[in-house]
Amino acid sequence: MARRPTAPRPRQGPRRPAPSVPPQRRPVAKAARQRPTEAPPAPTTAARSVSSTASAPRSRSASSAAPAPRSRSRSVGRPRPISTAGEKPMADGRSVPADGRLRELVVGRPWRRRRRLILAGTAGTLLVLVAALLTVVFLPALQVDEVTVDGTGYLDEAEIRAVAAPPAEGSVLLLPTGEIAAEVGAMPGVASVEVERIWPDGARVSITETAPIAVLTRLDGTSVVVGEDGQELPAAAGEGETLVPLAVSSGSADPDGAAAAMSEVLAEMPTTLRGAVREVSASTRSDVTFELALEGGGTKTVVWGDAHDAELKAEVVQALLGQPGSVIDVSSPVAPVTR
Template sequence: MGRSRPAPAPAEAPSPADSAPQEGGGRVVQAAGRFRELVAGRPWRRRRRAILTTAAATVLVLLAAVAAAIFLPALQVQQVGVSGLGYVEEDEVLAAVEPHRGDSVLLLPTSDIAADVAAVPGVREAEVERSWPDGVRVSVTEATPVGMLTRTDGSTAVVDAQGQQLPEAAAEGAELVPMTVDAGAADPEGAAVAMSEVLASMPEDLRGSVRSVTASSASDVRFSLALEDGGTRTVVWGDAADSELKAEVVQALLAEPGTEIDVSSPVAPVTR
């Protein structure tokens, strides 16, 4: 005889709480219990809300602290220190910084202040640093005077390597080469700048022998060179380009006869 199969377990009848008779003979299943877990708040959602609330509160506290520090009198600029000055007047540098006195050290525009100080005549560049809690330090590098320029109208000025006019005090103790713009020069400003650039780019040993410089344009710079025997030689330099090569050629041709050396084209120099 074969084994008899076990009878299937009877289906669990829905409890009265989960079903109810429906008109027409059917039943409606009550799903409230099944979805109660889905709609209930999860613990991680509550934690996220707490984290966001704490973060927002922290940001507000930090913003309030920064705002309070900005307006704190103890952090407002009161002290200004200046270093690196020689012939430039300290009062002129302080005047450039004065508009920022009383500003918060936290928000101090150091680059803007440095630009304002660099615009003072005689200042080549400037560095500005905060000095906590209520100060600022300004370090100045002055422009180096290279010549005494005589303009076509007869006025004179101490100038730097870029042809910029410097305070008269810059001439004190400096060895300045006389620079003259030729009368009737078509470009007197260009001539003045070119003479300054030529002097600044010239090797120091050659510049020490220059007695005077003249020009009628930016490409027509000439100077008088003192010789060891007491004589002089005129050098036609041209523009400020190739200064190192031109200086080497001049030194090589000083022993050649003549009164003029033309190195405006250094690869094809001429002696006269």
């Protein structure tokens, strides 16, 4: 028995998902949303019985046929708190009663009270410290009453004390040691100075005097003592000392410059060479000349020139002492001359 031919089926492509249709809201009866403005007249007793019996199946059918209306607004997330009278809503949703907020304003929070106590305690402590410091500073027992001077030889202690006493007035706690040292150190003949407090009411000034090395004779015949720093010293500095004579040559056109140059040359000269110098003379700043004593008993004349290159000139002189001749010219130390 032959099979009946069948029609070919149409080729089906991939199924596409049905487009989503947003759900439609059901209409809400206007009667449910509107409130009656006027109440209907009350029916009579007979009408009530008839209407009740007639409306009973109708109400059942209506209730079964029409579903209850739904609210159009939906709450999303946490509901907003409703503020009541006497309460204040906060940012996190809590409400604080009015009496609680008033209590916080009046009483204050504990950390605020602690902070006020800390600030008050700190201020009180500072006031006590300031009062104690002022009391100590102006205490009569701590006022400087005596200034002592140590280390003087040819300098006058009274002069040093007169210079140091004015800055030393007041409390020993506020003693200006730096100012006193600067004032005393500016005096001629003072090489170094140290100031210290002597408790409870004193100060000590310890000085080191400048050593004298020469005596300078000017054109007018006056003489002054010259220290190792090249500065003039009090006349008492030369008493009992062996000093090198410095003389300004007659007819000098620059006696002050010559005197300053001789003092500077002798001050910068090495100690080993300075001890052998017998006499120094000059007429200008650049022609300083001195006599140098030798170990064998003779002498040599050294033309030193100006006060520059003192170390190099001293080395050249010591190297040429054994050479023949009576004059050593080191005014140009890189090209010395002996004759």
